[in-house]
Amino acid sequence: MIVSKKQLSLLGGAVSVIIATTAVQAEEPRRGGTAIIHMASEQGVLNPALRASTGVYQITGKFMEPLIDKTYDGYVGVLATSWSSSEDGKAITFKLREGVKWHDGKPFTCDDVSFTAMNLWKKLLNYSTTLQANLDAVDCTDPYTAVFRYSKPMPLELLVAAMPDLGHPVPKHLYEGTDILKNPYNQKPVGTGPFKFVEYERGQYIIGERNEDYWRGKQYPYLDRVIWRFIPDKAAAAAAIEAGEIHESGFNGISMEDMERLGKDDRFDMGPKGFENNVAHSTVEFNLRNPILADLRVRQAIYHGLNIDFALKTIMRGYGKPGRGPIPSAGGINYTDDVQTYPYDVEKAKALLDEAGYKPDANGIRFKLKHRPAPWGEYTQLWAEYFAQAMKQIGISVEIVTNDAPGFLNGVYRDHDFDTANGWHQFRADPAVSTTVWLRSGAPVGTAWSNQFDYKSDKMDALIDAAAGELDPAKRADLYHQVQKLEMTDLPVIFAIEHPFLGITSKKLKNHHNTPRWDSSSWYDLWLEE
Amino acid sequence: MSIHIPPLLTYALRRILQAIPIMLLIMVGSFLLIKMAPGDTVDALVGDMGGADPAFVARLRAEYGLDESVFVQLWRYLMKLAQLDFGWSYVYEQPVLTVLMARLGNTMLLMVASLTVAFVFGITLGAFAARRAYSLTDNVISTLGLVFYAMPSFFLSLLMILVFSVKLGWLPVGGIRTIGAFKTGWADVIDVARHLVMPTAALSLIYLAFYMRLMRTSVLEVMDLDFVRTARAKGAGDFRLMVHHVMRNALLPVVTLLGLQFSTVLGGSVVIETIFSLPGLGQLAYTSVIKRDLNMLMGIVALSSVIVVIVNVLTDLVYAWLDPRIELK
Numbered sequence: 001m002i003v004s005k006k007q008l009s010l011l012g013g014a015v016s017v018i019i020a021t022t023a024v025q026a027e028e029p030r031r032g033g034t035a036i037i038h039m040a041s042e043q044g045v046l047n048p049a050l051r052a053s054t055g056v057y058q059i060t061g062k063f064m065e066p067l068i069d070k071t072y073d074g075y076v077g078v079l080a081t082s083w084s085s086s087e088d089g090k091a092i093t094f095k096l097r098e099g100v101k102w103h104d105g106k107p108f109t110c111d112d113v114s115f116t117a118m119n120l121w122k123k124l125l126n127y128s129t130t131l132q133a134n135l136d137a138v139d140c141t142d143p144y145t146a147v148f149r150y151s152k153p154m155p156l157e158l159l160v161a162a163m164p165d166l167g168h169p170v171p172k173h174l175y176e177g178t179d180i181l182k183n184p185y186n187q188k189p190v191g192t193g194p195f196k197f198v199e200y201e202r203g204q205y206i207i208g209e210r211n212e213d214y215w216r217g218k219q220y221p222y223l224d225r226v227i228w229r230f231i232p233d234k235a236a237a238a239a240a241i242e243a244g245e246i247h248e249s250g251f252n253g254i255s256m257e258d259m260e261r262l263g264k265d266d267r268f269d270m271g272p273k274g275f276e277n278n279v280a281h282s283t284v285e286f287n288l289r290n291p292i293l294a295d296l297r298v299r300q301a302i303y304h305g306l307n308i309d310f311a312l313k314t315i316m317r318g319y320g321k322p323g324r325g326p327i328p329s330a331g332g333i334n335y336t337d338d339v340q341t342y343p344y345d346v347e348k349a350k351a352l353l354d355e356a357g358y359k360p361d362a363n364g365i366r367f368k369l370k371h372r373p374a375p376w377g378e379y380t381q382l383w384a385e386y387f388a389q390a391m392k393q394i395g396i397s398v399e400i401v402t403n404d405a406p407g408f409l410n411g412v413y414r415d416h417d418f419d420t421a422n423g424w425h426q427f428r429a430d431p432a433v434s435t436t437v438w439l440r441s442g443a444p445v446g447t448a449w450s451n452q453f454d455y456k457s458d459k460m461d462a463l464i465d466a467a468a469g470e471l472d473p474a475k476r477a478d479l480y481h482q483v484q485k486l487e488m489t490d491l492p493v494i495f496a497i498e499h500p501f502l503g504i505t506s507k508k509l510k511n512h513h514n515t516p517r518w519d520s521s522s523w524y525d526l527w528l529e530e
Numbered sequence: 531m532s533i534h535i536p537p538l539l540t541y542a543l544r545r546i547l548q549a550i551p552i553m554l555l556i557m558v559g560s561f562l563l564i565k566m567a568p569g570d571t572v573d574a575l576v577g578d579m580g581g582a583d584p585a586f587v588a589r590l591r592a593e594y595g596l597d598e599s600v601f602v603q604l605w606r607y608l609m610k611l612a613q614l615d616f617g618w619s620y621v622y623e624q625p626v627l628t629v630l631m632a633r634l635g636n637t638m639l640l641m642v643a644s645l646t647v648a649f650v651f652g653i654t655l656g657a658f659a660a661r662r663a664y665s666l667t668d669n670v671i672s673t674l675g676l677v678f679y680a681m682p683s684f685f686l687s688l689l690m691i692l693v694f695s696v697k698l699g700w701l702p703v704g705g706i707r708t709i710g711a712f713k714t715g716w717a718d719v720i721d722v723a724r725h726l727v728m729p730t731a732a733l734s735l736i737y738l739a740f741y742m743r744l745m746r747t748s749v750l751e752v753m754d755l756d757f758v759r760t761a762r763a764k765g766a767g768d769f770r771l772m773v774h775h776v777m778r779n780a781l782l783p784v785v786t787l788l789g790l791q792f793s794t795v796l797g798g799s800v801v802i803e804t805i806f807s808l809p810g811l812g813q814l815a816y817t818s819v820i821k822r823d824l825n826m827l828m829g830i831v832a833l834s835s836v837i838v839v840i841v842n843v844l845t846d847l848v849y850a851w852l853d854p855r856i857e858l859k
Contacts, residue, residue: 034710041578042817044623053579124589126582181593187623202622202629203809203817205709227710231807232817239691240703376577405577406569406822437583447584448576 033528057520064191089153272500274513320499374423455492637810656745704807789845
């Protein structure tokens, strides 16, 4: 039999179609079903353009979409399709997606972006007010082109990195002319996302229903509904997951012990995947107003006295790595590990303390420290206990003053009533968003997550300011490497451990945790097995 | 023509009026106490969000009226309260009254169910044990009572969740209804009842044990009294003797405690509602403290004091009904 080339290619085509079909069939997502998600904390404001917080994104990410999202392949457009900067960095242009509709049927256009940027992102949204401080105007050259005009150069890289969290437009037609803070749509969000907000029963649940007119196509989303259940008690939440009443809990929503136990159960997936965008540092923060701690040798000794590997294994159950300064390894090109380090060395620590003039007394105690642990969950409490133990070994007596969140923030940031503190510091995609404010001097007293350690370095301030306005990504990265190096030498804070958050998910959910900020993303491709 | 008011009603009204200055004192005290705790609702919010910049924090404080002095805030609060305005909750972004009313029903359901279970089973078992004092039955009942009494309710709750929800899958882990099921009629009633089984058991067992022990002692005491002997001599049957003569008298101390303990049970519901994610006042109080939701906490304090005052008046009325020798003036 003679087979022509054309026939052969046809045959080949048919075979590949068959192969492709079977491959698709094996992975064919099921339409329908309800995903039930655990939330530990109530959210009063369901508007990501008013509250920059993962708790808010976890819910609103399904209803409202940002201009840009972060995937494992980098930044991809959601409501924007492309972006570019002018030479001087003072004009950044976003091309917007056409044919997108708000849940009430009105079209999404540049007017919405312009209105939100000027009235919410610039004036009301936390972190964004600082980021957009130099934003003068957003011009709509046509309905699908938004030009952001800045009075000072804005690095494109910074703006793009900030957009997944700080770039959610709200519908102008529902907000214009109203008191934005009291607008009822802050509690019943109207967005462009794959799910429509249905109901928020305080203390119980929030329900989102399939958007039948989603711009990605009729096949999306796969799920009929998403329900968030509020369960404040971690043990009860773990039981609900185990009983199959809940499909997912993110951001360490249950205790580490339960995470580990359920992680071994083959009904669940457990791990840090999908939380890469939200790494945090477990820290030791010094009050430099205390003359003992103002001595660099003492701070170095404390760092040498910490067995980071031990803490990683016991407290974080192996999830995490030693910190290398204010920028975590998830920080991309802005991260460097070429910094001074302080390996665990008890003898060296003791020698440094002796040298600084703090010899042990008859009871072996050199001095006492009042330590405030942040109540941000298990890690911070255990890390505080470990810190006290480790310090005892080198002759420092640590008294732990336990407090709740408002007590901690006041004690540390306003009253400065602490010698050392520990908490965690969340990295938000770019160091300029929320990291460098920790090291720069000049924040007003009482501002949480600002430099309240009384650390003042002109060199550090200059580096931070230069990096914030540097347009060339390579030069900018170099400046941030210098920030990291200087921090690791000056040690106003010990960024001891870099740890991801953990999530636990029922294997019935498919396509879960497939982006680095998955819990905050839209879940258009999430589906549920029968 | 003068209007005739029944003496019981006069009594009830007077008791309620007497409670007003006490409640005012409670309100002012609670307000100052909450204010003495470090930090405010903005700190809690910012802590929850994982950070915020100075402008944002200052704006929120001004918006919530937290930039004023404590006494200005207190005065403003009381003036609003005088007009029955409970204010706004910044945590829930809803009027305090709306949130309270949505929760009140669930808490009342839990409390009434728990106290009924505790009371009915407590007095029955107690009387039963007393009738057969120092027998094996009595010993078993009394020992069980001690175990229930000593068992912390949070431990019992988690144990029940583990056995009945996780292992056996009979009962839901928490909540008040199956979310998203939108059941109506009897299906809804059954659904709510299923959700209430474990919280009710956890909350009632300790009180059940308490009433049981109290009832046992009380019955033993009454059974020795002259009038019981007289009744028996007159030929009253065992059942009649127990129900009409002994129980009625033995109940007096138990009823007193029931009224007094209403507020303790309300406190106990904080733990139970939190563990079972029951959207009631207890869980609300817990989150409101953590979040320093001042208006909400004050609302809870006000509402629970009203409830406790009313229950105490009712207790007095029941008392008078049980023992006609007691006159309410």
